[in-house]
Amino acid sequence: MEKVKVIAEIANAHQGDVNILNSLIKAAANSGADGVKFQWFKYDHLATEEYNFYKSYKDLFIEEEKWQDILSLTKQLGLEVWVDIFDQWGLELAQKFALFIHGVKIPSTIIQGEELIEGILMLERLTLLGVGGWYDHEIDAFVSGLDQKHIDRLVLIHGFQGYPTKTEDANLVRIGYLKERYKLQVGFADHEDGSKPLAIDLPIYALFAGAALIEKHITLERGKKGYDYYSALEPDEFSLMVAKLREAEKAMGSTKINDSERKYLKDSLRVVAKHDIEKGEIISLNKTVNKRCSSEKSLMPLEFKEISPSIARDKIKKDQPIISEILEYPRITIAVVCRLKSTRLPQKALLPINGLASIERCLLNCLEVLDVNQVVLATSHLPDDDPLEQYVIDGRVKVIRGEPDNVVDRLTKVARETGANILLRVTGDCPAVAPEILNLLIESHLKSGKDLTMPTSEHAPGTAGDVYTVESLYRLLQQKKPLTHTEYLPFYYINNPKLFSVNYVDLPKEFRYPQWRLTLDEQKDLELFERIYSDLDIKREPLYFSKLREHLIDKPQLTKINKHIALKWKDDKELVKEIFEATSLDK
Missing domain, CATH: 3.20.20.70 (Aldolase class I)
Incomplete structure (x- = not known):
């Protein structure tokens, strides 16, 4: 029962x-x-x-x-x-x-x-x-x-x-x-x-x-x-x-069967791999099939469903029985990727928004995401990024430093040092990233079993992130073509469907405000965030999207402050072409 x-x-x-x-x-x-x-x-x-x-x-x-x-x-x-x-x-x-x-x-x-x-x-x-x-x-x-x-x-x-x-x-x-x-x-x-x-x-x-x-x-x-x-x-x-x-x-009692019944039903259907599964891959239901097999340790369908989602500890071959010893629970890390090299808005991560640095706003919101094992500020080892070392939020955030220009290398270092097998990437220019949206993306990712989970474009830029199965990041690092545009990481997945699987999430309607620009790149963006956080009197605390949405609906004039600013990666045609060519691994 x-x-x-x-x-x-x-x-x-x-x-x-x-x-x-x-x-x-x-x-x-x-x-x-x-x-x-x-x-x-x-x-x-x-x-x-x-x-x-x-x-x-x-x-x-x-x-x-x-x-x-x-x-x-x-x-x-x-x-x-x-x-x-x-x-x-x-x-x-x-x-x-x-x-x-x-x-x-x-x-x-x-x-x-x-x-x-x-x-x-x-x-x-x-x-x-x-x-x-x-x-x-x-x-x-x-x-x-x-x-x-x-x-x-x-x-x-x-x-x-x-x-x-x-x-x-x-x-x-x-x-x-x-x-x-x-x-x-x-x-x-x-x-x-x-x-x-x-x-x-x-x-x-x-x-x-x-x-x-x-x-x-x-x-x-x-x-x-x-x-x-x-x-x-x-x-x-x-x-x-x-x-x-x-x-x-x-x-x-319950629907579970006892040991005696299990032995009696040794020829019952068991869960086996539908195809080869890599070490570190999410074992979702669509990657398994139920067959008779000789291993009595192989999980029965209901048992496997109860412990899903799971991650493969080792490589699993097609038709190999799924036993509990080769499974581990998802360990999730949020990596807030941030550097201080911005030219349009110098050192934007350190700029104050109602008294707190922009990056601290972002980290406070990330700390509100449920069932996450660690939040990390992932920056470079260059001296220019030293000021970011202080943003540990009372010890709740870990700062990990790595390669300046290779985000994938930096993220895999984060995964190694935190033991993560699932990694949610948030860019540091998102002082209003939404904990509610990040919760939904993690949940959908674990159910899908895909390499990358990301929302469709029907949301406000700056409120979401993207979720990766860590195994796929290592797979990307092994590609022969140099990885030159890793700050645009999702495009390596989107543009290579033969290598990577992508789970696109249609967010519920309460999160669909694509007309709002909630990312920090220019002075007008900073002005908008200052108005939001000061109007709502948000101090050293997270800002939930439900509260933000209510305020922006009540005061629609605020979103006009930075409405004219284009999204560079989306509206700059030359850059879009450059990203596409760089991230297409078969070219």
Whole structure:
């Protein structure tokens, strides 16, 4: 079975205090929860002043500007972000921070707010629908009104939410009934009295009843009886509940077969290489085939899928069984390639943008990319580039120096010194490179198994990078033709399809702004970046594309500052011809 998802429901247990909220998030992470759920509303959007709880809503309100740091902390701790949306203010906040959000919940109290529900569905996230107390015909009516794409993202949440909650009202048998009737995943929102032992065990019973998701309140100290304390578990209790859930999963078993069954099924299909695979190459699914073979150590298809993507430790021949010993996990390094030889804008990497050097802006954004093992500033060994040695960002960035004019040689040195088998190249003239885009490119590269992954041209120059399988860089170095234009590295791959494979990525529409120029080459570019970073008051912190996009859409006049500047490698026909001839290895 798939791992049951555990969501720590914070709700209003933060009492309106960001420090308490951060402590709850950390407690949820330490407990083993998969995610946390926040409630987003604003008092004057949710209720009128004479409403009984208006003052409470006001006391609980956390301002919009504080949520960026809260969500960043949540992501850093490896937690999914889930949100209850109660009003238009909450919806607008969710739209702003959509890239952080894993899933949303439609509270039962807004079920007749058609416009609000429509807005929530348009977020295109996993959607929880609380159906506790609903009649079947009411659920039927709601589900029948959804498009298939919304149904595919829908999870029904069973659970009685009255206080005090009687044990007999848990009605767990309904979980299996709902799964069968609607062919949807069903979760359980437990509101048993948190002081009872059953508050820990009831979610385990729900798991055995078929729940795919458990939603449970968390509080720092139930005895203080703050908001949403009644059914909440304290951190140690929450940890115990999660531990019991994981043990229960073991008892339920899985689709994996045991040793005895494997021996019995020794003639089952195994994973073997479809063709020769080089050492260091990504072993994607399309590079393998399932056949019978004599090696019982050869992975079965499901086993191989579970550990994909993988990298070949050694060369693998066609039909050779794929065993775990010849595989290694991807080790990813971001190499920010930078020198100080610019003539159009001398030493542009050192020029300040709202108080920080341009190259530091670029590195701070790269450090936000997920699942990356190392960020490197790759420069030359020439004395002119010595000033770049200082930009280690509190020791989080490693400076590696190599050949001045051969970027490929420099990148392979980076790979050797960091142990990388996947390398993401970012040029140092990108002070607004987008962590979100780099995340997408890495994910796509690992799935594709290609030598190079790069976005199509439908994005703002300066916001992306290109991802290489390190093995292909060594292959490029071995070519007989001198490598003279390595600063235009992707063209060596694009112009030699017989030697290299390229994975082109169509970025989601929220990243498609090719009319914006966000690269630093001339004075007007610097002026644009200074305006952006100063307007947004970005200090020594990363700038996410979601925030940048919102600002440039709100102030379209900014992008006109440098709109007239041409992209040299794209618009200079003589240079384009020169690059093409130099990077075509068969010429």
